[in-house]
Amino acid sequence: MGLTLEQRRELRRRKDRRDRIVGILAPTFTFVLLLAAWEALVVWLEIPTWQIPRPSSVFAVMFGSFGEFLPHIIRSYSTIIIAFACASVVGVALAAILTNFKALGVALTPYINMLCTTPVITLVPLLLLMFGFGQWVLILAVTLQAFPILNMNASTGFNNVETLKLELMGSLRATRVQTFRHCILPASLPNVFTGMKLSGIFATTACVSSEFSGGNRGLGARIIAYTQFMKMDKAFACIFFVAVIGLFLYTLTSYLETRVVKWKI
């Protein structure tokens, strides 16, 4: 241990940088390989393009007909992002409240869990019938599906802080708010971020499946429409656009985690 703190940190930073480069290159390589295999299989086996399109034609359509997709991309992405933001706030805030007021937690937790295990798509036709096809109805539905999983993860974190760590706050006679801010929340951040990653996945799934069930706007609705007319290249283009937003939310959360949880080596 002849190294100073700064030297050790520099070594770690260098290692992190190496890991990051490998972390980008390796998956990209896999991606290209998979697409190449897909393209080759479709050509060799002479699969009709109305069954499975070639990735090259999917990409061509994605960029060539981008204007056609754009309003639906905006619609779906905005639904997902707004609902994800709402779910993040509601999920963490509710977990903080429910773990602090035990009786309320016991009273509500089973129903929040039920909300999590019930597919929101079962509610959407009902909601659309009641409130019409406005975007906010979908935002509401997607939020309902996305926040409980975050709430569950955050609650698990908030409830399982080491006794010794809480005792320190107890010995200083910290208030509930101080205890939450200095001890419980930072100790649970890994759980919160896991919850957010899952919440992003839930939001994406919920949005697309909600769009399946009604209306003619959004990527989900387009997938149904294009499939009916056997425009498989366009349907796949929509699937790719959905994949992009899902991946974006996941990557964003992971990035936030590394920035916020910087004490984890």
Added chain:
Amino acid sequence: MSNAKIRLVGLNKLFHTRFQTIEAVRNVDMEFAAGDFVSIIGPSGCGKSTIIRMIDDLIKPTSGEIFIDGRRVSPHRRIPPEVIRKIGFIFQQPNMYPWMTVRENVMLPLRVFGLRDPEWARHADALIEMTGLREQRHAYPTELSGGSMQRAGVIRAMVHKPDILLMDEPFGALDEMTREQLNLELLDIWRATGKTIVFITHSVQEAVLLSNRVYVMGTNPGRVVDEIAVDLPRPRNLKLIVSDRFAGYCELLTGRIGQVELSQIK
């Protein structure tokens, strides 16, 4: 003696689990004079950790009374904040928060108590300087050795200038050499500041090296079985450990603890 810093009178503590009731502490009377260094020693399960947790009001006694500076603080109501500020609690493990740097950890009590005057921050930095942690003050606890972490744990408990330090086997998890080093540093701090220290340990040598007085406790139920004054010259150092008188005290204490354990078997 009404001028005792801390006085425990007829303290009892029952823990109720689902299957049984455990008598953790029975009828404990203890006194700690201002500026005294007193150890509490005993086998695990003798209630020594429970006792200092009751002094710090982390656990409520079932019955009995606790006085701090002649003022009754337990069991009837919550310990008042000005009394809490007189106490610094040092845990078995360093118990640093991994999400804060060493300096932030040390300053944490100041934040919780709302002591925002820059004078306090300077005091914290002086303590960091004193323990040789200056280089590492912006490091995270996981980047520190066990000994350095517990040094930070000790000064965190001292940062709000308490009169009393309650130490719950603070160096128990450290290796022998680091432990001796920290014991000597603790004696220096004690000599310089004159704080009242209640020190829990299960090491006979540590108790003899550090304290003026040792309470020996037994188990089932946890109770005080003996009180031994350690009449060795101060300042004490490691040379003392090889002296005959030191060995004599260790033998005496070991004997008393041994008797307690034998009586358990019977």
